[in-house]
Amino acid sequence: MAVLAKDQEPLVRCDDAARTYGRGSGAVVAVHGATCTVPPGARIAVVGPSGSGKSTLLHLMAGLDRPTAGRVSHPGLTTTGDGLARHIGMVFQGPSLLPPLTAVENVALPLRIDGVPEAEATARARAALDSLHLDSLAEKLPDELSAGQAQRVAVARVLARRPRLVLADEPTGQLDRETGRHVLAVLLAAAAELGAGVVISTHDPRVADELDTRWHMADGRLVRPGEKTEAEPEAEPVGDQRKSLGGPR
Ligand SMILES: Nc1ncnc2c1ncn2[C@@H]1O[C@H](COP(=O)(O)OP(=O)(O)OP(=O)(O)O)[C@@H](O)[C@H]1O
Ligand SMILES: [Mg+2]
Secondary structure, three states: OOOHHHHOOEEEEEEEEEEEEHHHOOOOEEEOOOEEEEEEEEEEEEOOOOOOOOHHHHHHOOOOOOOOEEEEEOOOOOOOOOHHHHEEEOOOOOOOOOOOOOOHHHHHHHHHHHHOOOHHHHHHHHHHHHOOOOOHHOOHHHHHOOHHHHHHHHHHHHHHOOOOOEEEEEEOOOOOOOHHHHHHHHHHHHHHHHEEEEEEEEEHHHHHHHHHEEEEEEEEEOOOOOOOOOOOOOOOOOOOOOOOOOOOO
């Protein structure tokens, strides 16, 4: 078996990872056994209908939720010794800014928690906000922002931290077409500069088209296009595979 260099190890590996909410007759299987990997530099779209398990899968991959069966590991991120969370940036689908903090304070907070000195954290936060054309909103409180502006601040908060894996849950869901394109372009450019992997859940085919690989979810299963969802999954989430990144292992 080929031995991968540490920097080529997958950022995330899901081995038959499942997540069930609740128990007994009320149990909901949000994700059936999913097996997939996200290699360094991968750019993956997760598409599928509402309720198909996209957010749940992203939360499992972020380590924010634990699988109820199977395993999620981060071989490429657990080698540096300074904590997994440091390397993973999650853009949440819903509101996630802290209400008492201004936009720039929200973006700077994770950096301060990482130990970045205040002046540098603020400068990096402002640069991230600038890159998303949000400089004029830096001193606003979340309540004073539109849903789309707040979502863009959440993207800035992730990019300012320079993660090695970006998991973005519908990051353009609240945005008009032009703004959505801009946010995606900034996100992908930042990821390319950092050499980060990107996984974006989206309902927008235009967003999915910008990425290299497409994973489909249906009823909690990762499936190939055209594959019957009733069938037991053959494990690999294979999309259009126009480029080979992010494919099955
Ligand atoms: N905390 C929870 N408790 C119980 N069921 C949940 C919970 N979170 C999600 N679910 C259920 O799990 C399934 C998958 O939800 P999930 O949010 O992952 O879907 P999604 O594909 O992200 O949908 P959307 O496109 O609407 O964001 C749904 O049936 C949902 O009702
Ligand atoms: Mg969702």
